[in-house]
Amino acid sequence: xxxxxxxxxxxxxxxxxxxxxxxxxxxxxxxxxxxxxxxxxxxxxxxxxxxxxxxxxxxxxxxxxxxxxxxxxxxxxxxxxxxxxxxxxxxxxxxxxxxxxxxxxxxxxxxxxxxxxxxxxxxxxxxxxxxxxxxxxxxxxxxxxxxxxxxxxxxxxxxxxxxxxxxxxxxxxxxxxxxxxxxxxxxxxxxxxxxxxxxxxxxxxxxxxxxxxxxxxxxxxxxxxxxxxxxxxxxxxxxxxxxxxxxxxxxxxxxxxxxxxxxxxxxxxxxxxxxxxxxxxxxxxxxxxxxxxxxxxxxxxxxxxxxxxxxxxxxxxxxxxxxxxxxxxxxxxxxxxxxxxxxxxxxxxxxxxxxxxxxxxxxxxxxxxxxxxxxxxxxxxxxxxxxxxxxxxxxxxxxxxxxxxxxxxxxxxxxxxxxxxxxxxxxxxxxxxxxxxxxxxxxxxxxxxxxxxxxxxxxxxxxxxxxxxxxxxxxxxxxxxxxxxxxxxxxxxxxxxxxxxxxxxxxxxxxxxxxxxxxxxxxxxxxxxxxxxxxxxxxxxxxxxxxxxxxxxxxxxxxxxxxxxxxxxxxxxxxxxxxxxxxxxxxxxxxxxxxxxxxxxxxxxxxxxxxxxxxxxxxxxxxxxxxxxxxxxx
Amino acid sequence: xxxxxxxxxxxxxxxxxxxxxxxxxxxxxxxxxxxxxxxxxxxxxxxxxxxxxxxxxxxxxxxxxxxxxxxxxxxxxxxxxxxxxxxxxxxxxxxxxxxxxxxxxxxxxxxxxxxxxxxxxxxxxxxxxxxxxxxxxxxxxxxxxxxxxxxxxxxxxxxxxxxxxxxxxxxxxxxxxxxxxxxxxxxxxxxxxxxxxxxxxxxxxxxxxxxxxxxxxxxxxxxxxxxxxxxxxxxxxxxx
Numbered sequence: 038x039x040x041x042x043x044x045x046x047x048x049x050x051x052x053x054x055x056x057x058x059x060x061x062x063x064x065x066x067x068x069x070x071x072x073x074x075x076x077x078x079x080x081x082x083x084x085x086x087x088x089x090x091x092x093x094x095x096x097x098x099x100x101x102x103x104x105x106x107x108x109x110x111x112x113x114x115x116x117x118x119x120x121x122x123x124x125x126x127x128x129x130x131x132x133x134x135x136x137x138x139x140x141x142x143x144x145x146x147x148x149x150x151x152x153x154x155x156x157x158x159x160x161x162x163x164x165x166x167x168x169x170x171x172x173x174x175x176x177x178x179x180x181x182x183x184x185x186x187x188x189x190x191x192x193x194x195x196x197x198x199x200x201x202x203x204x205x206x207x208x209x210x211x212x213x214x215x216x217x218x219x220x221x222x223x224x225x226x227x228x229x230x231x232x233x234x235x236x237x238x239x240x241x242x243x244x245x246x247x248x249x250x251x252x253x254x255x256x257x258x259x260x261x262x263x264x265x266x267x268x269x270x271x272x273x274x275x276x277x278x279x280x281x282x283x284x285x286x287x288x289x290x291x292x293x294x295x296x297x298x299x300x301x302x303x304x305x306x307x308x309x310x311x312x313x314x315x316x317x318x319x320x321x322x323x324x325x326x327x328x329x330x331x332x333x334x335x336x337x338x339x340x341x342x343x344x345x346x347x348x349x350x351x352x353x354x355x356x357x358x359x360x361x362x363x364x365x366x367x368x369x370x371x372x373x374x375x376x377x378x379x380x381x382x383x384x385x386x387x388x389x390x391x392x393x394x395x396x397x398x399x400x401x402x403x404x405x406x407x408x409x410x411x412x413x414x415x416x417x418x419x420x421x422x423x424x425x426x427x428x429x430x431x432x433x434x435x436x437x438x439x440x441x442x443x444x445x446x447x448x449x450x451x452x453x454x455x456x457x458x459x460x461x462x463x464x465x466x467x468x469x470x471x472x473x474x475x476x477x478x479x480x481x482x483x484x485x486x487x488x489x490x491x492x493x494x495x496x497x498x499x500x501x502x503x504x505x506x507x508x509x510x511x512x513x514x515x516x517x518x519x520x521x522x523x524x525x526x527x528x529x530x531x532x533x534x535x536x537x538x539x540x541x542x543x544x545x546x547x548x549x550x551x552x553x554x555x556x557x558x559x560x561x562x563x564x565x566x567x568x569x570x571x572x573x574x575x576x577x578x579x580x581x582x583x584x585x586x587x588x589x590x591x592x593x594x595x596x597x598x599x600x601x602x603x604x605x606x607x608x609x610x611x612x613x614x615x616x617x618x619x620x621x622x623x624x625x626x627x628x629x630x631x632x633x634x635x636x637x638x639x640x641x642x643x644x645x646x647x648x649x650x651x652x653x654x655x656x657x658x659x660x661x662x663x664x665x666x667x668x669x670x671x
Numbered sequence: 672x673x674x675x676x677x678x679x680x681x682x683x684x685x686x687x688x689x690x691x692x693x694x695x696x697x698x699x700x701x702x703x704x705x706x707x708x709x710x711x712x713x714x715x716x717x718x719x720x721x722x723x724x725x726x727x728x729x730x731x732x733x734x735x736x737x738x739x740x741x742x743x744x745x746x747x748x749x750x751x752x753x754x755x756x757x758x759x760x761x762x763x764x765x766x767x768x769x770x771x772x773x774x775x776x777x778x779x780x781x782x783x784x785x786x787x788x789x790x791x792x793x794x795x796x797x798x799x800x801x802x803x804x805x806x807x808x809x810x811x812x813x814x815x816x817x818x819x820x821x822x823x824x825x826x827x828x829x830x831x832x833x834x835x836x837x838x839x840x841x842x843x844x845x846x847x848x849x850x851x852x853x854x855x856x857x858x859x860x861x862x863x864x865x866x867x868x869x870x871x872x873x874x875x876x877x878x879x880x881x882x883x884x885x886x887x888x889x890x891x892x893x894x895x896x897x898x899x900x901x902x903x904x905x906x907x908x909x910x911x
Contacts, residue, residue, distance in 0.1 A: 095854040127881045207764050266801040270843050277858040311870050406885040410872030509887030510874050511855050
């Protein structure tokens with residue numbers, strides 16, 4: 038049996054999907070987490086139930102990417118049953134989607150989700166609602182799994198029939214539908230005439246494809262007539278009637294409404310009111326940042342200490358027996374393992390834990406809202422803040438997350454800014470490990486301020502250069518909730534997995550190649566010839582160029598290499614504060630690491646990936662050179 | 672205490688003015704015999720009424736040529752016609768009265784409804800231009816809804832923090848924006864509360880139905896609202 042799960046964004050579809058299939062789908066407390074749809078099958082009662090998790094959609098009007106995808110999937114998957122996941126706390130809006138599913142002749146089962154929250158606020162008369170809509174309704178609480186078994190039972194046993202419930206539209210519209218359905222061309226293979234015609238009148242592009250040109254001309258005439266007579270688009274009127282109907286139903290089935298005004302709401306208000314919201318936002322950002330640095334730093338020292346104690350020079354000793362080639366191989370493995378222990382686990386995993394917590398509380402959309410105006414001036418949608426926050430962890434998921442943006446241009450601007458001006462956790466480790474550690478915190482803060490300025494200037498410039506208006510924000514604000522530990526841990530695990538499967542092999546291969554180049558003195562050949570650049574322009578010891586080359590592979594390796602190159606872990610004994618600053622500044626804006634580059638190429642093509650890399654390298658050296666120049670002048 | 676048209680006229684007098692308005696749409700004058708035929712009364716009664724209305728300066732009556740409306744008369748006739756056709760639209764579309772019956776009913780109601788009600792009906796039917804028979808509905812004196820004197824429609828973003836209103840109209844400048852608004856539930860007839868303006872060019876925080884939504888100014892410009900005169904209006908239910 039093919040079953041579709043559909044519902045408005047942030048209704049808990051993904052959680053329900055996970056509970057039904059046991060397949061983990063990432064869920065967060067903000068709309069639009071499911072960008073790609075998922076599929077999963079389970080066997081229950083001797084039957085194969087194949088579930089399709091469709092992207093969240095408010096209606097089937099077919100405006101946005103999500104809605105078009107949802108409509109198309111609904112039509113093409115030949116679903117036996119559609120489970121409409123409705124939100125008991127936002128019943129009116131859910132009903133409008135259910136109406137449309139019924140209208141299109143689907144066999145609908147309603148999973149009335151979020152019942153736990155709804156019970157605290159009002160009484161929902163489910164039997165009455167069932168008798169109005171004439172479809173089975175199963176109350177659920179997806180998070181706890183309540184009602185999920187009942188839902189499966191209904192799917193297995195109930196003979197779900199298409200409901201004969203009808204929204205009563207304006208007479209004029211009903212008349213049009215009646216007249217049009219008399220025409221033989223109005224029949225489509227899959228949908229009842231009434232439903233398809235209403236979609237056509239509404240202007241849904243998918244349904245428009247199903248009819249002949251001549252017929253569409255007739256429909257267009259009706260649409261014009263309606264516009265002339267009513268001064269209103271027929272699509273507006275159709276939806277106005279749906280909401281009217283939904284409002285009436287909600288009034289009938291909901292009673293004892295208690296106005297929600299608890300502690301959560303007061304906090305929720307504080308996070309949104311500008312005068313309290315902005316300080317809260319700054320505090321949250323600073324909190325995330327400091328936790329990553331301190332918890333990460335602590336974990337790093339523990340893990341590296343353990344590694345040294347347990348493994349020590351095991352690889353190196355092993356390789357010393359086998360000649361230079363084996364040594365390079367061993368060093369490569371050794372360095373990669375250290376990178377995992379010193380960066381991935383402490384900084385990235387910690388970051389994802391915090392991010393998971395933040396996501397589940399529903400706080401992120403509030404940040405989007407507060408920053409939307411400022412982001413707009415940079416040519417970005419407020420939503421861009423989420424990929425940028427992800428970029429504080431790692432650029433790889435940040436680049437993938439740019440998919441939430443509606444146009445390619447916006448995505449590219451966002452990815453570029455994130456790569457150049459948002460320090461990832463490896464860059465943070467470099468900044469804190471060099472200047473922060475040896476020269477003092479103020480020097481590190483100066484780098485962050487420079488990055489912030491780059492962020493603003495770059496955004497503005499790209500916005501001007503690409504000259505187009507970002508799409509505007511229309512975002513539903515979820516309620517604040519307590520995060521659930523299991524979900525947070527689960528998400529952290531899914532997200533960190535990429536580092537072991539994607540980044541680690543790259544890192545391993547790259548490290549070995551670079552070690553080989555080092556071992557055979559190939560790299561030394563560039564140290565001398567490039568010294569006018571390193572020493573003259575940047576004021577850094579020539580040998581540092583090797584560290585910079587390694588920085589392409591992974592940012593934090595540049596720092597580890599400094600230790601190797603200078604043969605001391607007391608970097609301040611070989612480099613001045615100014616030199617440490619220049620080095621950290623270069624690393625902070627330097628080109629994307631190999632993993633980020635690979636993702637950039639996959640998402641935007643090799644040309645744009647190369648352009649972004651070149652620009653960022655140029656910018657990094659320009660900044661480094663300028664800093665050196667200023668230091669030497671003053 | 673409902674405000675009425677500037678001068679109180681009898682129902683019959685209004686019927687006459689309306690009839691002459693119809694007959695003079697083609698530009699000529701209305702002859703008494705035509706008026707009598709259309710109103711199904713004796714020509715003698717017509718002459719009597721027409722002379723009375725001429726004396727009150729609602730029309731100009733010339734023997735053998737017929738009657739034509741003065742500016743004053745035209746104003747009243749148009750108003751009645753407007754009420755009639757709006758009522759028909761309302762009866763047929765909103766409450767589902769049969770079309771065959773709507774004309775007669777509108778004929779009786781047009782004389783008794785207040786200007787206030789007329790305005791509300793106009794708003795609820797979205798300022799329609801044609802009645803169900805396809806005849807044009809005369810424009811109201813105020814021209815457009817944005818300046819509607821009863822309750823001037825204001826863009827959502829002009830509402831003050833904490834203010835409530837009903838959506839009366841969506842500006843159809845860009846179909847994609849309209850559809851986005853519709854899919855988020857911004858349709859005429861629903862109640863919206865503006866909670867907050869986020870500074871630095873940020874969005875508006877609004878409550879619509881059970882949902883809280885952040886809506887960019889660009890969208891909020893397209894949503895025209897009628898401020899709720901009192902704050903005790905029950906929660907946003909669309910009409911029907």
